[in-house]
Amino acid sequence: MSTTVAPKVAAGPVAPSGGLLRRLRYLEPATLLWLLLVGALFFLVVWPVAELLITSFQARRTGEFTLSNYAAAYGRQRYVDALLNSLALGALAAAISAVMAVPMAWACSRTNMPGRGFAWLTVLAAFIIPPYLGAIGWILLAGPNSGWINQTWSLLTGSEASLVNVYTFWGLALVIALNSYPFIFIFTKSALDLISSEMEDAANILGAGTWTTTLKVTLPLVWPMMLAGIILVFLETIALFGTPAIIGIPARINVVTTQLWQFFEAPVRAEVAAAYAMPLLLITAALIGLQKLLLSRKGYVSQTGKGGERRVINLGPWRWVLFGWCVVVCVLSVVAPMIALVQASFSRAWGRGFSLDNLTLANYEFLLFGHDAARGAIVNTFVFSAASATLAMALALAIAYVVRRNLLPFGTALAFLCMAPFVIPGIVMAIGFYAAYAGPPLLLYGTATLMILAFTTRFLPIAYANGAAGMQMIHPEMEEAVRILGGGRLTAIRSVVAPLLKKALLGGWLLVFILATRELSAAIFLIGPHTRTISVLLYDLSEEGNFEVLSALGGILLVITLVFVGIGMRLIGRDFMLRRSSE
Incomplete structure (x- = not known):
C-alpha cells in the first residue's frame, strides 16, 4: 500500500492582522498633519498654563523653587480684599443678570408678549457692545457730578446732591450685568425652546395657575442651563478687566484683574502675578465641580420618546408688563449708553449737552487723519x-x-x-x-x-x-x-x-x-x-x-x-x- 505525501507549499506573505491594519493607517501622509495639530495645541494651551504654574513657584533671579511668590501675592490684606471683592462682584453681577435675563427669555419663548423680536434684537445689541464702551457710556450718564442723569436731576430739583453714582460697588456690578445678561438669556431661552407644554398642562389641570406653574415646573426644568449661564457670567466677571479698571479704580474698588495689572507695572513682577492668578483657575474648577454636583442629585428630563407640543401662554394684560420690563432692560443696556456715547463723539465738550455750537466732526477727523496711534x-x-x-x-x-x-x-x-x-x-x-x-x-x-x-x-x-x-x-x-x-x-x-x-x-x-x-x-x-x-x-x-x-x-x-x-x-x-x- 502506497502512501501519498502532499507536497509542501512555500509559505507566502501572511495577511496583516486587523490590529496591524489599524496601525498602518496612521502611516498616511496626513498623519504628519495630525501630529502637527497635537504640537500646536501643546504650544497654544498646555505650555502657557504649565509655564504659569512653574513661574509661580520660581524665584525671580535664581529660578529656584520657592513659596515666596505666594507669600508676596497674598501677604497683604489689600491683595486678599481684591480677591474677595472679585468674588462678591461676580456673585452680584450674576444675580442681577439673572433677574434681567430670565423673565425676558421666558417671555420670548413661552408667552404671547408683543415685541419678542425687539427683545431678541436688544440681546443681540447688548452682546455686540464691548463692555468697556458700555462702562464709558454709564460714566457719561451717571457720573456723580457731571453725568446727564445728575445734571437733569439738579436742574429739576435745584439740589446739588447726586441722584445716582456709577462709582460704587453696586454701580459697577450693574454696569457689568447690563453687558453680561445675554449669556443667561441665550442659555435659558435655548432650553425653554426645547421643552413641550405637557407638564405645564398637567399642572394647570391640577389647579396651578400660570405663575405657579412657571416657578414650580417650567423654570426648574431649565435650571441646568440657567445655572450654566449664571456660572459663565460669574467667571466672566471675575476675569473682566476693562469695566473694573474704568469704574473700579477711580472708585477705589480693587479686584483681582486690576491688582494683576498693577503687578505688571514697573518693576514687572510676573512671578507674583502668576501666583496671584492661580486661585482664578481653582475657582473655575471648583465651580464646574459644584455645578456637576448640584445637577447630579436631581433629574431634569423634559423630553421623552413621545412627541410634544409647545403651547404659547396667554398672559392677558400681564404681557404688557413683561414688554415694559424688556423695554427697561433695552434702555439701560443699549439705548441710554449709546446715546451718551454718540453725543460725546460729536461734541466739542460732552458736558455741554446737545447744542448746535457744540457739534463737531473734529474728533473723528483727528482719529482718522491726525492721530498716528489711532490709525x-x-x-x-x-x-x-x-x-x-x-x-x-x-x-x-x-x-x-x-x-x-x-x-x-x-x-x-x-x-x-x-x-x-x-x-x-x-x-x-x-x-x-x-x-x-x-x-x-x-x-x-x-x-x-x-x-x-x-x-x-x-x-x-x-x-x-x-x-x-x-x-x-x-x-x-x-x-x-x-x-x-x-x-x-x-x-x-x-x-x-x-x-x-x-x-x-x-x-x-x-x-x-x-x-x-x-x-x-x-x-x-x-x-x-x-x-x-x-x-x-x-x-x-x-x-x-x-x-x-x-x-x-x-x-x-x-x-x-x-x-x-x-x-x-x-x-x-x-x-x-x-x-x-x-x-
Whole structure:
C-alpha cells in the first residue's frame, strides 16, 4: 500500500492582522498633519498654563523653587480684599443678570408678549457692545457730578446732591450685568425652546395657575442651563478687566484683574502675578465641580420618546408688563449708553449737552487723519482679529475632523484641549503666554505674533464648537467616495468637508473676529509699542479723561462691527452670533 505525501507549499506573505491594519493607517501622509495639530495645541494651551504654574513657584533671579511668590501675592490684606471683592462682584453681577435675563427669555419663548423680536434684537445689541464702551457710556450718564442723569436731576430739583453714582460697588456690578445678561438669556431661552407644554398642562389641570406653574415646573426644568449661564457670567466677571479698571479704580474698588495689572507695572513682577492668578483657575474648577454636583442629585428630563407640543401662554394684560420690563432692560443696556456715547463723539465738550455750537466732526477727523496711534490701532485690531479667526477656524476644523473620524487614539484629549481655554480666564491665559513666550528663546513679547496666538487660543473653544457641530452632520461616506477615487484625506477635507461646512465656518469666523476686535483682558498684558489695539487705546484715552475722542473711536469700532454683523445676518441668518455662542 502506497502512501501519498502532499507536497509542501512555500509559505507566502501572511495577511496583516486587523490590529496591524489599524496601525498602518496612521502611516498616511496626513498623519504628519495630525501630529502637527497635537504640537500646536501643546504650544497654544498646555505650555502657557504649565509655564504659569512653574513661574509661580520660581524665584525671580535664581529660578529656584520657592513659596515666596505666594507669600508676596497674598501677604497683604489689600491683595486678599481684591480677591474677595472679585468674588462678591461676580456673585452680584450674576444675580442681577439673572433677574434681567430670565423673565425676558421666558417671555420670548413661552408667552404671547408683543415685541419678542425687539427683545431678541436688544440681546443681540447688548452682546455686540464691548463692555468697556458700555462702562464709558454709564460714566457719561451717571457720573456723580457731571453725568446727564445728575445734571437733569439738579436742574429739576435745584439740589446739588447726586441722584445716582456709577462709582460704587453696586454701580459697577450693574454696569457689568447690563453687558453680561445675554449669556443667561441665550442659555435659558435655548432650553425653554426645547421643552413641550405637557407638564405645564398637567399642572394647570391640577389647579396651578400660570405663575405657579412657571416657578414650580417650567423654570426648574431649565435650571441646568440657567445655572450654566449664571456660572459663565460669574467667571466672566471675575476675569473682566476693562469695566473694573474704568469704574473700579477711580472708585477705589480693587479686584483681582486690576491688582494683576498693577503687578505688571514697573518693576514687572510676573512671578507674583502668576501666583496671584492661580486661585482664578481653582475657582473655575471648583465651580464646574459644584455645578456637576448640584445637577447630579436631581433629574431634569423634559423630553421623552413621545412627541410634544409647545403651547404659547396667554398672559392677558400681564404681557404688557413683561414688554415694559424688556423695554427697561433695552434702555439701560443699549439705548441710554449709546446715546451718551454718540453725543460725546460729536461734541466739542460732552458736558455741554446737545447744542448746535457744540457739534463737531473734529474728533473723528483727528482719529482718522491726525492721530498716528489711532490709525495704527485700527489696522492692528482688524489684522490681528482676521488672522486669529482664520487660524482658530483652520485649527478647529482639522481637530474636529480628527476627533469625529477617530483618526488618533487620543482624540478625546484633543477635544478637551480645544475647549480648555473656555474655562481659563483670559487674563490668566495672557499671563501664561507672557511667562512662556515673552523671554528667551522666542522673545515674542510685544510682537504681532504673540497677540495673534493669544487671541487664537482665547477663542479656540468657539471655533471648535462650530467645527465639531458641523462635522457631526457630515456622513463619512462622502469622504470615502473621494478616497475610493484616489484622493487622500486632505483632498476630502478640501473638496467635501470645507464646502459643506462653509456657512458654519463663516459663522464661527465672524464670531471669533468680532470678539477678538473687542478683546482687552489679554491684549492689555501683551501689547508692545507697535501692537496697540483699539481696546487698549480706548482704555488709555479713558485714563486721560478724553471722553470725546474715546467715544468717537468706540463709534468707529461699533460701525465696523455692525458691518460684519450685517454680513453674518445676510449670509447665515440674523441669530448666527447668539446661536453659535450658546453651543
